[in-house]
Amino acid sequence: MNDIVQLRPEGLYCPAGKFHIDPWRPVPTAVLTHGHSDHARGGMGCYHTSAAGLPILHWRLGEQDYRPHEEGDEFRLEGARVSLHPAGHVLGSAQVRIEVDGEVWVVSGDFKRQPDPTCRPFEVVACDTFITEATFGLPVYRWPETAVVARDIARWIDHCAARGEAAILYCYALGKAQRILAELQPWIERPVYLHGAIASGVDVYRQAGVELVETRLVIDPANARAAREWAGELILAPPSAAGSTWPRRFRNYQQGFASGWMRLRGNRRRRNMDRGFVISDHADWPDLLRTIRETGAKRVIATHGDTEALVRLLNETGITAETLATRFGEDDE
């Protein structure tokens, strides 16, 4: 097997460079695409990362042997020439370009093509083989413009205010929450309240210089016992808070969920959400296909998500495609 990147029990491995990409077991040398928990795990000998991704890794994994690289700068790992390029997924997320003896492979990590004020836009990197995610690998997944969704969220807050209800919006704590806070800037003037699990990620983004709407903690440590009126306030919380007793403190409230999965009514209704907002940090179906086309890759390997349909369609259109069973995407969106 001469593949530049191969699947090993500990993760994706590049034999020529003797390094792993987003490994799930401890290895000497890891190259990370981004800081989400299914891609960035503790216990590695050293971590190669984009410089922009460092703050999130630092927050998530603490003090480690980090080797930050500017985007686009080539570095050498044994027999491989490696560089990191923006993936547009979350702050500092990167694709990994690997060149060995003139052959180029790109590992996308998670990526999206929609504009996102909190991170650098996806860069198309020409390659022979493209290892792609396929979280939303069916044509029913097409994203509306984010500005339209932000406006819908603002209208929903008004609707809740008129009914005397709080608006609790559940979203992934790292990336999605901050993107929403950035996108809401033109639409809302009141501060947004945060669940504790979201607040620390918000601090990381702010320190990295990302502009967000004003935020406050739901539980203000300085004034923890103050009773207050929540009607008409927007509250961001992680999805795990939805099934718990946590929302009850707001008494009258509606619950919304911001995720690509909300494109399907069944997903929203199964979670008993009042509203679903289709906003995703992954590529939708048209962007998956467009990206594969633009890289010029002759071979595509899909790592996680709904890979079956994508692989079959690519094979029917003359691009060799297959699935690799990785452990990515285990707690996504």
Added chain:
Amino acid sequence: MKLFAALYQALDRSTATLDKRAALAEYFRNAPERDAAWGLFLLAGGKVSTARRKIAGPAELRDWVAEAAELPSWLVEESYAQVGDLAETLALLVPEPEQAAPERSLAEWIEEVLLPVAGFDPVDRCRVIKDAWRDLPFDERLVFNKLLTGALRVGVSQRMVQQALAEVSQVPIATIAQRMLGGWTPSPAFLRDLLNPQELPGDRQQPYPFFLASPLEQEPERLGQVGDWLIEWKWDGIRAQLIRRSGEVALWSRGEERLDGRFPEVEGAAAALEADCVLDGELVAWQPEEALPLPFSALQTRIQRLKPGPRWLAEAPVRMVAYDLLELAGEDLRELPQIERRRRLETLLENSEGPQLLPSPLLLPPDWEAAAALRSGSRERGVEGLMLKRATAPYQSGRRRGDWWKWKIGPLTIDAVLLYAQPGHGRRSTLHTDYTFGLWEGDALVPIAKAYSGLTDAEILELDRWLRAHTRERFGPVRSVEPLQVFELGFEGVNLSRRHKSGVAVRFPRILRWRRDKPAAEADLLHTLKALAR
């Protein structure tokens, strides 16, 4: 279409009954009559495209969307399997229109665009549908597709719609419910009659809304003295109202279908009665001299048969076991106490000749213990258990708890192996929730029942994950899974059947529990189930 799409969205988003009702009332207040009539038709489960006036069949819609979205048809199927709702799948696959087309109302779409091509060549119908898809934005496209596929599936009951109409019109809900029974044409004239506060001549030809019993989920002792209750067998037949007014007889099933002409022996007995009346009771197949009724499957052979010949009348003669009298000689008796209606029922049927029209016998157990003993002998008598009716209760409408209880016998149970699974619909559309189970016959597992309910949400999730990892083959949305998981199924009865491959048909199967402790080899034999069949 905007108005109806907005209503659909409001209903779909809200989980609170009061909000849904308010949205319905607002729609009926604001929509033009012609629109409101069609809206009501759709909310009541009516379909615009039917076999007789075909506008688009499900297979056609899938083909057309593949063309419109330029997708291979297998990818349309994969998408449908993921979404679980055809109308929604179509709406999701078609590209968004570049710019909105001029607004057409719901009635204009149906009457001026869709119905004029009903029954035409597929080419013409396809063109109309694709044009609509090209023009309509997502929310309206979804509702438009729902017109074609039927089933709005938006969590609105008939009663809720009727409550909203009553709120808007101040006409009593009972009158509205009665006027909506049976088939009707959605038109402004119908809507005006429906909401007319005066009594209309047509009101007299309609059945009354059925009063439905609730399952008894507590100890019967908690209902008080046994003597305060009228106790009857719970018959396993078809619930029906027999209406005789001005000598004319009509028969209505509880599914609001007219059964006239199907059971001439019962209609004949009604015509011979001394007075006009409306009876509530159960149609049961029963040989005249026999102590037990025939199994439900015998009645099934009669349901669809208009003007049955002598052979059918002899093989599966039907009678009505009457248990309530709602109207006598033109007088509405529904507010009278149960026991008084019962007394008048017995007097009315006293002189009825032959067995075709008999009162359901009253059981008179001295205490609840004796009642329980009667109930435990139900299966041997070919009945499903006991009915408990409060002696002082009026005849209400719909399922109202408190006065009518069905105290059914425990289900029969069997341990079966999961063979196939497919995604459910609506709220469960992304999970596999429709299961097929089998029993052993030699070395093979023979499918015997499908079941959709009985697992907790957590179990459904876990099983969904398990079966995705243990799929053997896929046929469209259906997965055949490794035959490893055993479930205890409950069912109300089992009949021998020539229409089923297994040779048996089980009634109302559902999952009682997941038998994780049991290996598949120890599941039950088909033979065991057949031995329970009547």
